[in-house]
Amino acid sequence: MNAYTHRLPSSTSAQPATAERSYRLRRQDASRILSSGFEPSPRVSPGQVLVRVAAASLNYRDLLTMQEPASESSALVPLSDCAGIVEAVGADVSQWKPSDRVSPNFFPEWTEGRFSAAYLGRALGGGQTDGVLRGQLVIEASALVAVPEHLSLAEAATLPCAGLTAWHALFERGRLKAGDTVLVQGTGGVALFGLQLASAAGARVIVTSSSDDKLARARALGAWQTINYRRTPDWDRVALDMTAGRGVDHILELGGPDTYERSINAVAPGGQIAQIGVLTGFGSQPNLLPLQFKNASINGICVGSVEQFQRLNRFMSEKQLHPVIDQSFGFEQVPEAYEHLRSAAHFGKLVIEL
Ligand SMILES: NC(=O)c1ccc[n+]([C@@H]2O[C@H](COP(=O)([O-])OP(=O)(O)OC[C@H]3O[C@@H](n4cnc5c(N)ncnc54)[C@H](OP(=O)(O)O)[C@@H]3O)[C@@H](O)[C@H]2O)c1
Known part of the structure; x- marks a missing residue:
């Protein structure tokens, strides 16, 4: 799998001190290819949290997303699953503070209760919404769950979808x-x-x-x-x-x-x-x-809500369960991680450590 590079727009093409590494899926012929590069550090608004992504994980869905037809305007950040550290919180956010360990829910808007079809388009890292394969992520405070204490951030990054x-x-x-x-x-x-x-x-x-x-x-x-x-x-x-x-x-x-x-x-x-x-x-x-x-x-079954994720985490803690990680890859090895997933040689989860 080829990996291309992307850069900040030309007016800011010199890499600024606040640039963050990221991958995006760009169109090539009928499908998408991975493109790595830098982009500006995101700003946090009221009600939101800025998360430093420590690890992300791959799902079979990420292979399907690669195959979807894409337009140049939809060069989205891939992957739905990650865990990281809170770096900053916006006004009105009281439930999180810097240094908290968190994971975003696959459906950021599905916090509790019954599912709504409106949540589908906002699933992280799908065909319509940016995902998590980047250095920093800004997300609604209500979309986050606390990482169980007994888990590393790499282990926690495997939980949101699978x-x-x-x-x-x-x-x-x-x-x-x-x-x-x-x-x-x-x-x-x-x-x-x-x-x-x-x-x-x-x-x-x-x-x-x-x-x-x-x-x-x-x-x-x-x-x-x-x-x-x-x-x-x-x-x-x-x-x-x-x-x-x-x-x-x-x-x-x-x-x-x-x-x-x-x-x-x-x-x-x-x-x-x-x-x-x-x-x-x-x-x-x-x-x-x-x-x-x-x-x-x-x-x-389509993944789950924030409150279900919280109950999963309570169970993981109570039973001291550790996810099975087949292999961890570095940020530069993301194309190899996709290839390993495609080969189906893995047992459990594949993780990208940022
Ligand atoms: N509905 C949802 O919310 C949701 C959420 C997550 C995943 N999914 C879907 O669930 C499926 C699994 O996802 P995943 O991320 O766990 O996949 P994955 O980690 O990529 O699992 C791949 C494994 O599936 C097994 N497999 C392939 N063909 C099989 C068959 N005919 N019979 C039995 N096992 C077979 C193989 O296991 P062996 O090598 O051991 O044979 C293969 O290694 C995917 O289709 C994914 O799209 C749906």
Whole structure:
């Protein structure tokens, strides 16, 4: 992947003392490329907080964003997830002070209650709103959560999308309880958070993966059972056997078209499928009829709110959980980090340390 450079506009092209490093996604042909450079330090307004970004993390979504058609005017800062230190607060901000350790929520405006479609366009680092891969970030004070004390900023940077999505699916909507069974697909970010959170709550977790090595690591992390989905394409049948024919109480549906029918086969009566991922593409058209005869549900999950993020962080602290970081990259190595994500060789999360 090529990385180009961008600069401040010509009137300020000499790098000022207040310039901050950043990446932007610029158009090249039909897709986007990464461009690194400098830009002016942002100003903080009333109600906002200036955060020094210490670490950011990558999600599968960031590969999808690279592929979206882009116009030159939409050279946005990529990535949704980061953690950092408060450097300054605007007027009227009383809940944060300089030196606080914080993370912004994926949806800055979704602070509590029900979701609104209006939040979608303001998701950080998507096709319409600047993200977090820059030295400093200005954001509404209400969009921030405190980083748990036991976590490093690199660890905390993995939580806003992958961690919160797994938490929302299993605990907020799924109402998971000890003894429940869970199935997660693969060993990427959402899947491993699902494994760690559910195991810590006393659930029994089945992990599928294309790699026996990764499955061994998943067992070391607490997986109850594992299935190699390459060698055993009918993993739904095996999951039914593992649960004595009953089926799985919670399935994190991450695959999409290639996995959906099997998730429906494998879910238990009264169980829940969390509709989350598109790893094998878009537009799943499974036969939903079996759900009716199982009184089972599909919950659409799109990351989560600030108050859900706070509850996730309380749980992480209570259970002293540490996210699984596969590899950390420096700011200059961002293109390599994207390539590593694309290779799907990772186990857990990829972090950029600023
Ligand atoms: N709805 C939401 O709010 C939300 C939030 C976060 C993520 N997502 C979506 O959830 C999915 C996972 O995201 P992520 O960031 O955790 O991804 P990731 O870290 O990039 O995970 C990639 C892993 O997925 C596994 N995988 C690929 N194809 C698979 C298949 N057919 N069956 C089972 N596992 C498969 C592979 O694991 P192995 O190498 O072990 O085989 C691969 O390494 C993506 O589609 C993403 O867009 C949605």
